[in-house]
Amino acid sequence: MEGIISLCPPDHLATPVRHAMNMLTRDILHVLGTEPRVVKDQANAEIVIRYGSASDGCAVHPEAFALRYTHDGEKSQLHIVAHDDLGLVYGILHVSETVLGIHPFWYWMDQPIQQRSVIDVHGCEPYDSPVAKVKFRGWFVNDEVCLIGWKEAYPPSREVWLPVFEALLRCGGNMVIPGTDLPKTGIHLELAAEMGLWLTHHHAEPLGAEMFLRAYTGRSASYKEAPELFEKLWLEAIEKQKDQNILWVLSFRGQGDKPFWENDPSFDTPTKRGEMISRVIYRQYEMIKEAVENPVYCVALYGEIAELYKGGYIDLPRDVIKIWADNGYGKMVSRRHGNLNLRMPALPDAEDGGRHGIYYHVTFHDLQASNHLTMFQGSAAFVKEEVESAFEAGCSDYLLLNCGNIRQHVYMLDIIRELWLRGTMDTGTHLHTFVGHYYRNHQEEISDLYRTYTEASIAYGPHADDLAGDEFYHHPARRLIGHWLQGRTSEADRGLLWATGEVSFAEQMQWFEQRGEEGHASWSKWVQKCEELLGKLDGDDKQRVLDHLWLPGVIHQTGSEGLLWLCRSYAAARSKEYAQAFVFASRSMWCYDRGLQALRLAEHGKWADFYRADWLTNIASTVNNVDTLRRFLRMQGDSPDFFHWYKEYLMPETEKYIYLENTHRNPLSDDELANQLQHYFQKQK
Structure with a gap:
């Protein structure tokens, strides 16, 4: 294909497909230097984007897509076909990557885009997308202060969120928690849904409801004392979201993402705590069931809830996805609470049936030793082993990845992309490919820096x-x-x-x-x-x-x-x-x-x-x-005149005892004094 490329979109352009079309249009402009022409007649298009028919042989499972090619003499035509919106989105982005060379993190890595005069699809083979290893896979955009402070607008605007959600879709993700306790007036929830992503919730914000103490300032945040107030917030959240694609997170933690019993000492035994959590989760479950058709439920077995569940103190509905969490440092064990580090295994036992998934961190914020501004300190091999072990334990229904502010964590995000799509990976091959995508020269030396970072x-x-x-x-x-x-x-x-x-x-x-x-x-x-x-x-x-x-x-x-x-x-x-x-x-x-x-x-x-x-x-x-x-x-x-150290250590001996104080009263700044004292002490060694 050369010159101006012509695209034919579906007759009904759903918003997720429209966003993907916009991405493809921009990508073609970056590569060829000219925008494609949009046409209505498939016969006049070089790339046709459409919903599939039986004759296409495209798989019918959710999110599947296929590429089909036709040739009429010298004219070639590429058909991107799928049976649902996300399938078309993934098909469009697959073409963007494999044909145009636009890789998933092009924006975040400032990928150099290779300019071309021709896009060649002659001789291309039909392609059918494989089934992803993990059914629900996505990011928790958490501790996102860099995204919050990047631009003047608060909460973050559309221009901040668009490249986040685009990168997630390019990674084959289909769900997101877009931010942490951001104002509900922000664009983040609406835009994520508009781009075709399932929405899910922070374990500290069950059902995506408003925080109790924000709604009822000054009240005691006790479900035991005021269940009707909690349930009013839950009902409002259900009504607001019931017509969207939601992974409903059932949970009960205290305000501020901590155990609820820290504010209610009457819950002083595991039995009492487990009974309350079970009761609340069943109530949330029933409220959703009454209002939503075929809901998808999750329970976050995070921190103390995992420990209580492992101990047999929590009873859960049979059809929820149980979400197990690593400790914030990539190990599938319970997280450290202050100085207490039980490291209880955080994977289901062999006899624990039902559906399971994981919440995994490649960035964390814990006021102790976590990584936030820097790359994850664990090795690729370590992450591979932990995630693949979780899959072997049956945790392949759900993978929520704490992605932080994206830019600092691209390498590990790309590793998880490989794992949630294929279920396994070779770390050496992946690193070679990753560096090849984003760096042009000295690739082996760059790869060596990624490899030795952990060491x-x-x-x-x-x-x-x-x-x-x-x-x-x-x-x-x-x-x-x-x-x-x-x-x-x-x-x-x-x-x-x-x-x-x-x-x-x-x-x-x-x-x-x-x-x-x-x-x-x-x-x-x-x-x-x-x-x-x-x-x-x-x-x-x-x-x-x-x-x-x-x-x-x-x-x-x-x-x-x-x-x-x-x-x-x-x-x-x-x-x-x-x-x-x-x-x-x-x-x-x-x-x-x-x-x-x-x-x-x-x-x-x-x-x-x-x-x-x-x-x-x-x-x-x-x-x-x-x-x-x-x-x-x-x-x-050096107080009170802040001249004593200068006189004792720095003033020439010939001056120490004869200087007039009224002519030597301008004390050195802290930096000047420290620099001069440093040189003095070094000479004394």
Whole structure:
């Protein structure tokens, strides 16, 4: 096909198909430089998009599509056929990828689009789409602060959500939780449905209902005390959604995504807790059944609910999909609650019948050691093993993937795409293909950086999944500073026992210093390899390596180094070496600030301001916390005139005892003083 391509859409253009047509039109423009012509007569079209007939031989299961080719002399015609809207969407996007070369994450990876003058379909074979391994597969766009802060509008506008949902559809996804507790007035729910995606719900927002305390401010959020108020919210949610494609999540957690008994101590036994959860779930089940034809139900066995179910304390309706969750670090065991880490297996037993699925994380936010701004720290082989084991245990009805803000996690999202479609994968083949799709040059060296990323990660515990993400350098650091400046150093920070075990505060500092040293050593080597490669690259490839490899590496490198200098600052202060402690705290702050500047470098072009709402890892907050610490330390020995350390360490001996104070009263800034003191102390070694 050359020149202007002609497309013939179906007579009835449903909104999901219209969106896919718009994508195909844009893709053809990118590749050929001209928009296709839309025609009504199939005979005059080179690409025909239509609902199938019996003669096409297209499978009739939901979402199936087929490609059929006709040839009349030199004229070739491609038919994309399916029996439902999503089938046509997937067929259109399959052609976009296989014929035009537009890969699933083209937008998020800034894929270079190869310009062509001809699209050749001569000799193409008929194609029938395989059945996906997982029936319901999609993303939870969770902790999406980068998407929220990227543009001025709140909640995020259509221009933010369109590339999210497009990428999900290109990955063969069919369901989504579009954001976390966003205002219902936003476009996200409407647009997701408009593009053909099933909607489902956060386990903390059962049925997609409004949060109780938002609707009834000041009331006690107790189902025991006011069941009618909860049920009123559930009924409103059912009425609003009953005509849409919904995967109804039945659940009962407390407000703010925590166990409900934290606010109601009368539920003080597993039996009482399980009975209440079972009662609520059955009530939600019956309410939906009364209003919705052929509903699809799910129960999120997340956190404490999984533990109660495993213990036999929760009774569930037989026809719900039971959703098992990993621990946030990719391991199919129960998640850590504060310092409690039971690691109970989170997969169904062999005798547990019915339908099962999983909720899986390649990004997480837990105020401890999770990854949010950086790539998942586990290996591709680890993720493959965990997900394939879940499939073997019968969890193939549903896979909800916590995808975060998309851009930082593309490699792992693409691995899960392969798994939910095919059920298995070869990690080496996948990496070779992934790098080949998005990078033009030095592909083996780039692949090696993806492969060795895991090896550079800090192991903070004995398990294979105990690998530190970017939050490890920030939430614990801010806790350590707060505990120190609150004057509580005679006792351990009990909020950090999950990492250090039962030790003193000084030993906690030593533990984190050791992890910081290990991370700084390994990440510095990895970043050096990355920077050596960057020296060989230019143009788009260089920018992609900066954005997707160098940036996470630098966040790890600067974070681990910032952590170790923070801990050394405490050791010096404990020995009353306050000037040295001030220098170490300054070095810590400078390290963290380098990580912040690395984020700014990734905010180019369309990505301007993408990281400005870094409110979760919050590197800027860590910088401010360490700055507060060094100001505190300067007050220990340089106050009240903030000239004492200059006089003691830096002033020439010939001047110390004869200078006139009225001519030497302009104290150095914290940065100037720290820099000069650092040089002084280094000379003394």
